[in-house]
Amino acid sequence: MSHSSSDRIVSALRERIMAAPVGAQLPSTRQLVAQFEASPVTVQKALRTLIRQGVIESRPGVGTFVRAVRTARPNDYGWQTAALGSPQHRIPSLSSALRATPNDVIALHSGYPDGELLPERLVRAAFTRAARSADTVSRPPVAGLPELQSWFASELAAIMPAGLTPPAARDVVILPGSQSGLSTLFRTLVGAGRPLLIESPSYWGAMLAAAQVGVQLVPIPSGPGGPDPDDLDRAFAQTGARAFYGQPNFANPTGGQWSAELGDAVLGIVREHGAFLVEDNWAHDFGITTDAAPVAARDDSGHVIYIRSLTKSVSPSVRVAGLIARGPARDRILADTQAQAMYVSTVLQAVAVDVVTQPAWRTHLRSLRQQLAARRDLLADALREHAPAAHLESLPRGGLNLWLRLPDGTGLHRLVSDCEAQGVVVAAGDDWFPAEPAGPYLRLNYSGPNPGAFPEAAEVLGRALADAAPRPGT
Amino acid sequence: MSHSSSDRIVSALRERIMAAPVGAQLPSTRQLVAQFEASPVTVQKALRTLIRQGVIESRPGVGTFVRAVRTARPNDYGWQTAALGSPQHRIPSLSSALRATPNDVIALHSGYPDGELLPERLVRAAFTRAARSADTVSRPPVAGLPELQSWFASELAAIMPAGLTPPAARDVVILPGSQSGLSTLFRTLVGAGRPLLIESPSYWGAMLAAAQVGVQLVPIPSGPGGPDPDDLDRAFAQTGARAFYGQPNFANPTGGQWSAELGDAVLGIVREHGAFLVEDNWAHDFGITTDAAPVAARDDSGHVIYIRSLTKSVSPSVRVAGLIARGPARDRILADTQAQAMYVSTVLQAVAVDVVTQPAWRTHLRSLRQQLAARRDLLADALREHAPAAHLESLPRGGLNLWLRLPDGTGLHRLVSDCEAQGVVVAAGDDWFPAEPAGPYLRLNYSGPNPGAFPEAAEVLGRALADAAPRPGT
Numbered sequence: 001m002s003h004s005s006s007d008r009i010v011s012a013l014r015e016r017i018m019a020a021p022v023g024a025q026l027p028s029t030r031q032l033v034a035q036f037e038a039s040p041v042t043v044q045k046a047l048r049t050l051i052r053q054g055v056i057e058s059r060p061g062v063g064t065f066v067r068a069v070r071t072a073r074p075n076d077y078g079w080q081t082a083a084l085g086s087p088q089h090r091i092p093s094l095s096s097a098l099r100a101t102p103n104d105v106i107a108l109h110s111g112y113p114d115g116e117l118l119p120e121r122l123v124r125a126a127f128t129r130a131a132r133s134a135d136t137v138s139r140p141p142v143a144g145l146p147e148l149q150s151w152f153a154s155e156l157a158a159i160m161p162a163g164l165t166p167p168a169a170r171d172v173v174i175l176p177g178s179q180s181g182l183s184t185l186f187r188t189l190v191g192a193g194r195p196l197l198i199e200s201p202s203y204w205g206a207m208l209a210a211a212q213v214g215v216q217l218v219p220i221p222s223g224p225g226g227p228d229p230d231d232l233d234r235a236f237a238q239t240g241a242r243a244f245y246g247q248p249n250f251a252n253p254t255g256g257q258w259s260a261e262l263g264d265a266v267l268g269i270v271r272e273h274g275a276f277l278v279e280d281n282w283a284h285d286f287g288i289t290t291d292a293a294p295v296a297a298r299d300d301s302g303h304v305i306y307i308r309s310l311t312k313s314v315s316p317s318v319r320v321a322g323l324i325a326r327g328p329a330r331d332r333i334l335a336d337t338q339a340q341a342m343y344v345s346t347v348l349q350a351v352a353v354d355v356v357t358q359p360a361w362r363t364h365l366r367s368l369r370q371q372l373a374a375r376r377d378l379l380a381d382a383l384r385e386h387a388p389a390a391h392l393e394s395l396p397r398g399g400l401n402l403w404l405r406l407p408d409g410t411g412l413h414r415l416v417s418d419c420e421a422q423g424v425v426v427a428a429g430d431d432w433f434p435a436e437p438a439g440p441y442l443r444l445n446y447s448g449p450n451p452g453a454f455p456e457a458a459e460v461l462g463r464a465l466a467d468a469a470p471r472p473g474t
Numbered sequence: 475m476s477h478s479s480s481d482r483i484v485s486a487l488r489e490r491i492m493a494a495p496v497g498a499q500l501p502s503t504r505q506l507v508a509q510f511e512a513s514p515v516t517v518q519k520a521l522r523t524l525i526r527q528g529v530i531e532s533r534p535g536v537g538t539f540v541r542a543v544r545t546a547r548p549n550d551y552g553w554q555t556a557a558l559g560s561p562q563h564r565i566p567s568l569s570s571a572l573r574a575t576p577n578d579v580i581a582l583h584s585g586y587p588d589g590e591l592l593p594e595r596l597v598r599a600a601f602t603r604a605a606r607s608a609d610t611v612s613r614p615p616v617a618g619l620p621e622l623q624s625w626f627a628s629e630l631a632a633i634m635p636a637g638l639t640p641p642a643a644r645d646v647v648i649l650p651g652s653q654s655g656l657s658t659l660f661r662t663l664v665g666a667g668r669p670l671l672i673e674s675p676s677y678w679g680a681m682l683a684a685a686q687v688g689v690q691l692v693p694i695p696s697g698p699g700g701p702d703p704d705d706l707d708r709a710f711a712q713t714g715a716r717a718f719y720g721q722p723n724f725a726n727p728t729g730g731q732w733s734a735e736l737g738d739a740v741l742g743i744v745r746e747h748g749a750f751l752v753e754d755n756w757a758h759d760f761g762i763t764t765d766a767a768p769v770a771a772r773d774d775s776g777h778v779i780y781i782r783s784l785t786k787s788v789s790p791s792v793r794v795a796g797l798i799a800r801g802p803a804r805d806r807i808l809a810d811t812q813a814q815a816m817y818v819s820t821v822l823q824a825v826a827v828d829v830v831t832q833p834a835w836r837t838h839l840r841s842l843r844q845q846l847a848a849r850r851d852l853l854a855d856a857l858r859e860h861a862p863a864a865h866l867e868s869l870p871r872g873g874l875n876l877w878l879r880l881p882d883g884t885g886l887h888r889l890v891s892d893c894e895a896q897g898v899v900v901a902a903g904d905d906w907f908p909a910e911p912a913g914p915y916l917r918l919n920y921s922g923p924n925p926g927a928f929p930e931a932a933e934v935l936g937r938a939l940a941d942a943a944p945r946p947g948t
Contacts, residue, residue, distance in 0.1 A: 018637040055637055075639060077776040077801025083716045083748050084803060088665045100615060118611045127605035127821065136597045137589045139790035141574060163492040163529065165549060176650050176793075179816045187686075191562045192666065205816070212661075212813035242557045274557050302551040316613035317821045319650075327551025329558060339686035340814070342653045342679070347601065347791045348819060 009036050009046035017055050017066050026056060026064040052076065089192070089214035101425050106450060106457045108379075109427040111252075112316055113400060113447035117371060119355060119364040123315045126354035127347075135350040142338055144174025144322075145349040151356060152308065152322030156297055164300040167324050173334050176344045177319040178282060178309035182209035182245075184336045185305060189243045189276050189329065190215045197235050197244040199227055201403075201432035201441070203252045203280065206245055210434075217434040220244070222251070224394035226258035229265040236273040243276040249292035250283035253432045253443040254403045255396025263295040270303050276329070277304045285313035285365055287398040288373045302327040310352050312400075313368075320344060320352040375446040375454075376402070382458035383444075389465045390442065400447040403429070406440040411468045415442075418464040424457045483510050483520035491529050491540050500530060500538040526550070563666070563688035575899050580924060580931045582853075583901040585726075586790055587874060587921035591845060593829060593838040597789045600828035601821075609824040616812055618648025618796075619823040625830060626782065626796030630771055638774040641798050647808050650818045651793040652756060652783035656683035656719075658810045659752050659779060663717045663803065664689045671709050671718040673701055675877075675906035675915070677726045677754065680719055684908075691908040694718070696725070698868035700732035703739040710747040717750040723766035724757035727906045727917040728877045729870025737769040744777050750803070751778045759787035759839055761872040762847045776801040784826050786874075787842075794818060794826040849920040849928070850876070856932035857918075863939045864916065874921040877903070880914040885942045889916075892938040898931045 009032070017026075027035065032043045047064060050056045057067045101107050130136065143149065149172035157166030175181040182205065190196045192214035198206065200219035210217055218239050220227045232244065246266070248258040258266070270277045277295060284292045296306035302325070309321035325333050355361055376395070379402060383390055390404040406412070412428045419426050429441025442461075446454070483506070491500075501509065506517045521538060524530045531541050575581050604610065617623065623646035631640030649655040656679065664670045666688035672680065674693035684691055692713050694701045706718065720740070722732040732740070744751045751769060758766045770780035776799070783795040799807050829835055850869070853876060857864055864878040880886070886902045893900050903915025916935075920928070 014637065018635065054639070075774060075776065075800065077803075079748050080776055080801045080803050083750060084663070084806060085716075087662070087806065112613055115608075115611050120611045123610045124605050127601060127610055131598050131601035131605055134589075136601055136791055137592045137594050137789045139586055161492070163488065165528075177816060180654075180814055183814050188561070189558070208813045212810060242559075274553050276557060300549060302549065302554055315611045317610055317819045319815075319817075319819045326549065327554045329551075329554050332558060332561065336686060339682045340654055340657050342651060342793075345791045345793045345819070345822060348822070 005036075005038050006042045006045040006049065009038060009043060010049050012036070013046065013050060014053075014055065017050070020066045022066055024066045026066070028063065089211055099425075103449075105420075105423045105425050106453045106460075107425045107448045108444040108446070108457060109425045110445055110448050111312075111400075113312060114449045116449075117368055117447055118313075118315055119361065120315075122355045122358055122360055122364065123318065123351065126351040129354060130347045130350045133350070135346045138346050140174075140343055140346045140349060142343045143170070143334055144172065144344065145346065145353065148172075148174055148320070148322070148349045148353040151353055152324065155308075156294065156306065156324060159294070159297045160300075161298070164298070166300075167326065171324050171326050171330055173323045173325070173330070173337055174344050174349060175307075175321045175323055175337060176341050176348075177311050178280065178307050178321040179205050179209060180337070180341060181307045181321055181323045182206050182278075182280070183212060184333055184340060185243075185278050185307075185323075186210050186213040186215050186245075188332045188336045189278070189305070190241075195239040195241040197232065197239070197241050198434055199246050199251065200434050200438070201253055201429065202245070202434065203247065203282070204431045206280065207434055210245075219434045221438070222246075222254065222256065224254055224256040224396075226251075226256055226262050227266075229262065229269060232266060233269050233272075236269065236275060241275065242273075243278055244270060245278045245280065247280045247282065248295050249281060250286055250396060250399030252282060252399065253401050253429065253441075255394065255399045255401055257290070257293075257397055258295070260293065263293070263298060267295060267299055267303065271301065275303070279304050279306045281306060281308045282312065283399045284308050285368070286372060286400060288369055288376060289397045292398065296324065300326070302329060305329065305333075310356070313365075314352060314355050318348055318352050318355070320348050372398075372400070372447065375451045378451055379444060379446045379454045379458070382455040383461070386455065386458035387462035387465055389469070390461065400445050402444045402446060404442045404444065406442060406465065407469060408439065410440040410465070412440045412442075415464050415468040418467060419460055422460045422464070424460045426461065479510075479512055480516045480519040480523065483512060483517060484523050486510070487520065487524060488527075488529065491524070494540045496540055498540045500540070502537070563685055573899075577923075579894075579897045579899050580927045580934075581899045581922045582918040582920075582931060583899045584919055584922050585786075585874075587786060588923045590923075591842055591921055592787075592789055593835065594789075596829045596832055596834055596838065597792065597825065600825040603828060604821045604824045607824070609820045612820050614648075614817055614820045614823060616817045617644070617808055618646065618818065619820065619827065622646075622648055622794070622796070622823045622827040625827055626798065629782075630768065630780065630798060633768070633771045634774075635772065638772070640774075641800065645798050645800050645804055647797045647799070647804070647811055648818050648823060649781075649795045649797055649811060650815050650822075651785050652754065652781050652795040653679050653683060654811070654815060655781045655795055655797045656680050656752075656754070657686060658807055658814060659717075659781075659797075660684050660687040660689050660719075662806045662810045663750050663752070663779070664715075669713040669715040671706065671713070671715050672908055673720050673725065674908050674912070675727055675903065676719070676908065677721060677756070678905045680754065681908055684719075693908045695912070696720075696728065696730065698728055698730040698870075700725075700730055700736050701740075703736065703743060706740060707743050707746075710743060710749060715749065716747075717752055718744060719752045719754065721754045721756065722769050723755055724760055724870060724873030726756060726873065727875050727903065727915075729868065729873045729875055731764070731767075731871055732769070734767065737767070737772060741769060741773055741777065745775065749777070753778050753780045755780060755782045756786065757873045758782050759842070760846060760874060762843060762850060763871045766872065770798065774800070776803060779803065779807075784830070787839075788826060788829050792822055792826050792829070794822050846872075846874070846921065849925045852925055853918060853920045853928045853932070856929040857935070860929065860932035861936035861939055863943070864935065874919050876918045876920060878916045878918065880916060880939065881943060882913065884914040884939070886914045886916075889938050889942040892941060893934055896934045896938070898934045900935065 673696035
């Protein structure tokens with residue numbers, strides 16, 4: 001290592017400064033020149049460095065003094081810009097769906113259900129039981145606790161038609177939440193620079209994971225009824241993609257659900273193209289007027305990779321998801337999840353399996369369905385009355401969100417900030433489009449706190465929409 | 475989609491078979507030929523497909539019958555081979571350090587301390603307290619619980635010399651274990667195809683994360699005293715690397731510890747090359763004859779990215795680690811961890827901060843130190859007596875492992891399987907080398923269950939070593 005003589009002086013002076021009391025005066029530049037046998041320019045440079053480092057301060061005409069250290073000072077991390085370079089893949093900033101907000105606003109932006117929709121008593125009891133057990137200090141098998149693997153497999157097996165081979169417990173990989181599963185799937189099934197077909201609009205977390213891996217997103221238009229199979233078939237043929245990410249049940253954000261015929265058609269297409277359907281069954285427990293009907297239940301050929309998360313329906317603190325994959329894909333996925341996270345906390349897995357195997361879990365799901373129905377209808381009715389310009393294309397049969405088309409030309413960002421200024425937080429639809437948005441949309445989540453305020457929120461939105469309406473000639 | 479006529483028959487017969495009782499007889503080939511107006515060859519092909527699918531069985535000379543379905547049958551996932559292609563980066567298979575073993579063996583291979591070395595009472599009490607709180611159903615800020623961020627920052631601040639700016643709570647990112655932190659760091663600071671300097675030997679989990687990301691590992695020889703700064707300086711200059719992964723305290727597997735002078739020299743080198751030191755302080759709580767002295771405590775310029783995990787010292791069920799990074803690097807790291815895992819369970823974070831802020835945690839660490847010392851010495855003494863050919867280069871001053879050099883030419887794999895046949899599970903050193911191993915090594919973990927059996931294990935190893943000794947002329 002070569003050190004300049006100015007570095008040498010900095011280093012020597014720092015040692016003295018650290019030993020000196022705050023406010024002590026440093027020798028003059030002339031004295032330092034003599035002591036270090038260096039030029040005045042070099043000494044001045046060293047002093048400037050120490051001033052920049054915040055350890056001394058210069059009082060013009062008086063001298064140089066030791067500063068009170070350990071105070072926060074602005075460090076210069078500019079060197080990191082070169083070391084970091086441009087990111088290989090640019091990760092978008094955090095979605096508004098994850099934003100924390102004060103308690104006194106009406107929050108319609110969040111992606112997570114309010115505590116009153118969670119089985120809190122069951123979760124606490126399960127944590128209490130786990131706290132008394134050896135789960136607190138034990139390490140699970142890397143693929144997951146066998147009883148939780150079995151539960152995920154049996155849930156899918158229960159709705160499979162006879163004649164198809166149900167998944168085995170060993171086909172299940174337990175993950176620390178579905179987000180890490182999406183990263184793993186896009187990395188193992190697709191890979192950087194390669195195409196992934198995705199519904200548009202679709203879940204922003206999937207686009208975040210795709211950006212992290214650097215896959216090339218190919219948007220397939222989708223709505224309340226799901227995508228058009230011909231679009232999908234054409235996109236597979238044109239891009240050579242080997243995977244399609246979709247949410248066949250209560251899609252986020254549209255609330256759409258694929259019909260059984262569409263599910264079969266999509267299955268036929270992925271089979272024909274030797275490809276995978278990544279089925280994100282995020283809203284399995286959030287059916288309202290119908291149940292979730294996973295496409296995975298109609299496949300035993302390994303074409304559907306299925307993820308079901310318990311984070312949203314059990315508790316955000318129980319970050320556990322199950323991924324079902326068969327064949328060599330399962331092995332490659334398991335290897336990646338291990339390299340990524342090693343394994344999932346035994347306690348969280350034990351709590352998850354405890355909660356979902358209680359008889360009271362079924363009771364909770366029935367009550368949840370009623371609450372979601374009431375909340376959905378309350379918000380939809382209030383919007384119809386107070387914000388008729390916000391068009392609800394389809395009342396969702398499940399899920400947590402209303403997806404509203406606003407009039408063409410609506411100033412979306414002004415609308416969102418106008419609402420927020422009046423205490424109503426809403427999410428601009430742009431976040432859910434893999435490319436340019438198809439128009440101005442809003443996503444309103446009806447599972448947040450304080451549903452009693454939905455009418456008030458609809459009024460605020462109605463007024464803001466009137467203000468944000470496109471003027472003639474603009 | 476085009477279907478062959480054999481496919482058409484398969485499809486039609488499957489429907490009938492699904493509706494038929496188990497054991498029902500199918501029409502004869504002749505009858506099927508007539509029904510489907512197909513050639514006998516086509517019908518035979520369809521029947522063979524159905525047999526392969528496991529839905530019917532042929533009893534020669536009797537006929538073809540419907541099988542009991544829903545039994546496991548070997549599915550053909552061969553199509554996935556084309557869909558998956560070669561992996562972009564080959565991830566090595568799981569290390570022996572994660573292997574589960576029966577209870578009746580002497581397990582010296584594991585990377586995790588036995589339950590009796592964990593603060594089980596504290597962990598259970600913390601889970602019990604968390605179970606009573608709103609942590610069970612709440613979602614934390616994405617970077618982590620503020621009180622846990624503060625704790626990680628204060629732990630490092632407490633050992634920083636005066637004059638350096640200590641890290642702030644906001645410089646801390648809470649992770650679901652250090653493994654996911656390594657993946658994130660290698661992805662954000664290095665990137666696929668780019669060089670990462672790494673001690674050799676080093677932690678296999680780091681090599682696993684590196685393989686997943688596809689970084690190019692550049693091994694720097696290291697031993698009980700750490701790497702040679704000249705080697706490091708040269709490697710930075712030759713490769714243009716921007717990061718060096720190291721374990722300055724009680725390195726896994728060697729147990730090595732860098733001197734303060736080496737730490738400063740390495741800091742000087744990374745600064746000179748505008749690079750990062752990724753400091754994996756995995757064994758912070760496992761000091762025996764000395765304390766861990768993180769290099770990060772001597773840096774406030776953002777050159778050291780510091781990871782400290784609580785998984786091994788608190789509990790394998792409390793998968794929580796803190797990563798400290800300053801400047802823009804912190805922002806890029808946080809964005810990646812969010813894309814990867816969104817956030818860490820509130821309960822696990824609350825339990826972690828609860829345990830480490832109890833006065834009894836300090837008491838536990840003092841007792842842990844004594845137990846590790848006793849176990850280390852017991853195993854080292856037994857090896858000296860019963861397996862003198864296994865050379866311990868240096869008695870580690872902390873950590874969980876002895877790193878043993880075996881005689882040149884020792885048949886390592888035979889040795890490992892000979893030991894295992896006699897109930898002693900040991901880990902071949904090869905897993906810890908990023909490239910070719912520098913020689914035959916064993917890693918023995920002295921923190922596993924049943925230390926009373928260490929002398930017996932040493933005897934087994936000694937006998938196996940004698941058997942595996944290189945013979946003249948081989």
